[in-house]
Amino acid sequence: MDRALLLLALALGWPAVGRAADDEAYRLKPGAKGRVCLTCHSEFAEVLGRPSVHTPVKAGDCSDCHDPHAADHADLLADAPEKVCLACHGGVVPAGAKSVHRVVGEGACARCHDPHASGHPNQLLKAGADLCLGCHGDVGKAIETARFRHAPVSRGCLACHDPHASGTAPFLLKKSVPGLCVACHRTDLPAFTAAHLGYPVGKSNCGSCHDPHGSSVPGILRANPHAPMAGETCDACHPGPDAAAPLATKRQGVDLCRDCHSDVLDEALSxxxxxxxxxxRRGCLNCHEPHAARVAGLLSGAPGDLCGGCHRDAVERQAKSRVKHPPVQKGECGACHEPHAGNEVHLLTKPEGELCGACHDWARHSAHPMGAKAIDPRDRNLEVGCGSCHRSHGTPFKALSHFDPDRELCVQCHEGLKR
Amino acid sequence: MSGIGRSGMVLALAVAAGAGIAAEAFRLRPVGVAYADGKGTALRAPEGVGCGPDGLLAVADTGNGRVVVYEVRDEEIVPRTDFALPELPYPLRVRVESKGDLLVLDGRLRKVGRVSARGEFRGYVEPAGTQGIAATRGFKIDGRGDVALLDVAGARVLFLGADGRPGREIRFPDACGFFSDLAVDGKGTVFLLDGVGRRLFTAGPDDKAVRPRPAALPDGVDFASSIEADGAGRLFLVDQNGGAIVILDADGSMLGRQSMMGWREGQLRYPASICLDGKGLLFVADRGNNRVQAFSVGR
Structure with missing residues (x-):
């Protein structure tokens, strides 16, 4: 093929030229790319009658996605599912995306789309918010129970979110906040200024105070507002609205919070x-929201998620563990650990034995000596305690044992009983 | 206290699974253990060790609220003295200055104090006019004898001269997890350990800011809590929750992962920190086992 022919082929659409050439090379029967498939897969007659049909299905090009003879992937797919879809739909995730929908990242396109056809646009499995809330049930429940709903919620999730990825914002938002919000909410109106006590919040993070889906607090404020905000005494932490830097805080980090929460912080610091x-430098804001939060105690997230954000190994250990320790599984880190400060190693709320004994019946271990009179034969500086045999965040063995209790655990100390 | 001779030591340290071939390249061999002071009082949850001149080994015996000083002779760890100070009620870390004074980081006060090896308190190591809540998370002594403070409230590493005057200051980056320790090598390069972000940050001798190393910490490092640099460009990380010491070379490649979670000598439980004596020995504050262990460092 000379250069001129190549350019012509590109201009007219190389795939079509190539396809015709393939048909000839392989001596394919007419319709062998797909229409022939329907002779066996007759159930597709119903699929093709659905309102939204995937373009290659409509064109009868089954072999765009499936290998007609054999494949290394289920359903005779020509490649891994995510690769099959992205071969045509690569643009759904922009380069350098700020956030990507987890199912998109996992290549699980079929969690939302029917690859052949459906009764909903874009071959979606369900219509509108019903599809999203199938996974995001917590959001759905919050919307359902909110006295005050954010108006765009009624228009569906796609009013604010991109379903696949966002190139500019977290949480799949179409624009970052406040740009997204001020597209509807004019910040130059007197009512806006008055509602915010004169503070110039037009460029602030609206989500710091407001729940974007809705809330039962007027102004769709998050369910747990910080007392100064609820009491409209912003100047407890910020200078007045007319100050040179009205949104700055009066002091930094824990020094600011200590003004009101000296009982908690003085105790912690002692x-x-x-x-x-x-x-x-961030102090309390590492875990708490300054204005309002969905979670009680102004926590930035559910305790398990919050602690697990830094202590990932503890979460991962529990996830891999054969047995789940209920407080860890439920994210009740505070059942055993002090969140601010303590006197015990690992910030335990009490010494190990006392702590475990609060939930576990010691009598069940009465056959095995523990405590000051039982010295661990592996280490003369250790008393036998709960941690001698168990690891609270998880192990691969039953009863959260460090070793297999049927074969290896006891002989760690009772070496004479090894067989 | 007991010492273990090299020739008699047959316990081989287990190499943790997943460490790979590189893990074979660098080994720690257990050579001794300190269990108690000279009076037989057992160590309790020690978190700090500091190596000094003339075989001096200082231990922050945290659970007992005191410092215990040993002398290391021919790999024997011999207790010399111990003391508790009201000015430093809860020692977390300890380092030894070239002239033999000890620097001790206190957990309750969150600041560093200087004491003699006999326990005479000489004062706190902090910049003049310090206000607000003290928050020194860690510290190290550099090759010139200056003290590098990991000031998490000020988001900086601040060097203080022997006279207490502030010198070099290195700001934390905006994007990082949490810095739990620092190391300073012989050239003045500062290493910050971001145990949460599982990454190391470095600053050259003349830098005022740190930059992240391209590679994250190796897989299998559970929760790195402490870091030490030797004189040959190697870094030693304490994997607290993994019960191991991870050795990296200058470019971040893993040279070895040594020891494992356990109770027997040579094994570690929630180790807190380490020190290197410059003569081939590494000491570990084996917190969960209430002891200090000595290892020889080699291939």
Whole structure:
């Protein structure tokens, strides 16, 4: 093929030229790319009658996605499912995306789309928010129970979110906040200024105070507002609205919070061991929201998620564990650990034995000596305690044992009984 | 206290699964253990160790709220003295200055104090006019004898001269997890350990800011809590929750992962920190086992 012919082929559409050439090379029967398939897959007659049919299906090009003879993937797919889809739909995730829908990242396109056809646009499995809320049930429940709903919610999730990825914002938002919000909410109106007590919040993060889906607090404020905000005393933490930098805080980090929460912080600062993020530059804001939060205690997230954000190994250990320790599984880290400061190693709320004994019946272990009179034969400086045999965040063995209790655990100390 | 001679030591350290071939390249061999002070009082949850001149080994015996000083002779760890100080009620970390004074980071006060090896308190190591809540998370002594403070409240590493005057200051980056420790090598390069972000940050001798190393910490590092640099460009990480010491070379490649979670000598439970004596020995504050262990470092 000379250069001129090549350019012509590109201009007219190389795939079509190539396809025709393939048909000839392989001596394919007419319709062998797909229409022939329907002679056996007759059930597709119903599929093709659905309102939204995938373009290659409509064109009868089954072999665009399936290998007609054999494949390394289920359903005779020509490649891994995510690769099959992205071969044509690669643009759904922009380069350098700020957020990507997890199912898109996992290549699980079929979680939302029927690859052949459906009764809903874009071959979606369900219509509108019903599809999204199938996974995001917590959001759905919050919307359902909210006294005040954010108006765009009634128009569906796609009013604010991109279903696949966002090139510019977190949470799949079409624009970052506040750009997304001010597209509807004019910040130059007197009512806006008055509602925000004169503070110039037009460029602030609206989500710091407001729940974007809805809430039972007027102004769709998040369910748990910080007292100064609820009491409209912003100047407890910020200078007045007319100050040169009205949105700055009066002091930094924990020094600011200590003005009101001295009982908590003075107690924490007097303990032997501080949870170090409490005293770093962000201080309380490492775990708490300054204005309002969905979670009680102004926590930035559910406790398990919040702690697990830094202590990932503890979460991963539990996830891999054969047995789940209920407080860890439920994300009740505070059942055993102090969030701010403590006197015990690992910020335990009590010494190990006392702590475990609060939930576990000691009598069940009465056959095995424990405590000061039972020295661990592996280490003369250790008493036998719960941690001698168990690891609270998880192990591969039953009863959260460090070793297989049927074969390896006991002989760690009772070496004479090894067989 | 007991010492274990190299020739008599047959316990081989287990190499943790997943460490790969590189893990074989660098080994720690257990050579001794300290269990108690000279009076037989057992160590309790020690979190700090500091190596000094003339075989001096200082231990922050955290659970007992005191410092225990040993002398290391021919790999024997011999107790010398111990002391508890009201000015430093909860020692977390300890380092030894070239002239033999000890620097101790206190957990309750979150600041560093200087004491003699006999326990005479000499004062706190902090910049003049310090206000607000102290928040020194860690510290190290550099090759010139200056003290590098990991000031998490100020989001900086601040060097203080022997006279207490502030010197070099390195700001934390905006994007990072949480810095749990620092190391300074002989050239003045600073290494910050971001245990949460599982990454190391470095600053050259003349840098005022740190930059992240391209590679994350190796897989299998559960929760790195402490870091030490030797004189040959190697870094030693303490994997607290994994019960191991991870050795990296200058470019971040893993040279070895040594020891494992356990109770027997040579094994570690929630180790807190380490020190290197410059003569081939590495000491570990084996917190969960209430002891300090000595290892020889080699291939």
């Amino acid at each position: 303990r032997n061991r501080i949870h170090w993020p409490v005293v770093d």
